[in-house]
Amino acid sequence: SDLPRVGAWGDELVDLDNDGDLDLPVVFGVVLDYPELANTPSPDKTDALWLNDGGTFTEVASEWGWNDQHSSHGLAVLDIDMDGWLDLVRHPLRGPVQVMRARCGEGHWLQIDLRQDAPNIYAIGAVIDVTAGEQGWRRWVHAGGTSYNGATGPRVHVGLGDVEEVDLSVRWPDGALDKLTDVPVDRLVTVRRGQ
DSSP states (O other), X not given: OOSOOEEEEEEOOBOSSSSSSOBEEEEEEEOTTOGGGTTSOOTTOOOEEEEESSSOEEEOHHHHTOXXXXXXXXXXXXXXXXXXXXXXEEEEXXXXXXXXXXXXXXXXXXXXXXXXXXXXXXXXXXEEEEEETTEEEEEEOOSEEEETTEEEOSOEEEEEETOOEEEEEEEOTTSOEEEEEEEESSEXXXXXXXX
């Protein structure tokens, strides 16, 4: 066929509206066999954004202004301005990087940085459990990302909905365990091993 092949070049499971459920932004683009089509809009495949509402996903890219029709080959998700809301960064195949700053809801949040001795100072591979009563969230510390031309750092973001205080459990990469209780939310917390 003479039609260009389109594929997903980046996606992340992240909580964009801080309600405690993981949402899914995705960027699409033509495969590199067709670089001349990079700036040609493709009405058949726009970038996508699915919001999770307790296990039901709703596509909201058009409502959020994320439904770009040009080829993107990179996605990064991070809190650029440290306001507690994850921002989306898209890397078009042709053209400048695009940033969508977010402020999407009323939910509480917590961001967590882990630190330990070298060589793995950011504790890549650690598991963080955040709990509040019967509610709980698990996150893994990783570096890089799931995008061809985009990556995020090892900071962990957890949307908490209406929760105002949490307990943290950190399982370090070698299996050691640290626990923190009564941690206030809406802030960045740095957990140093053995603190």
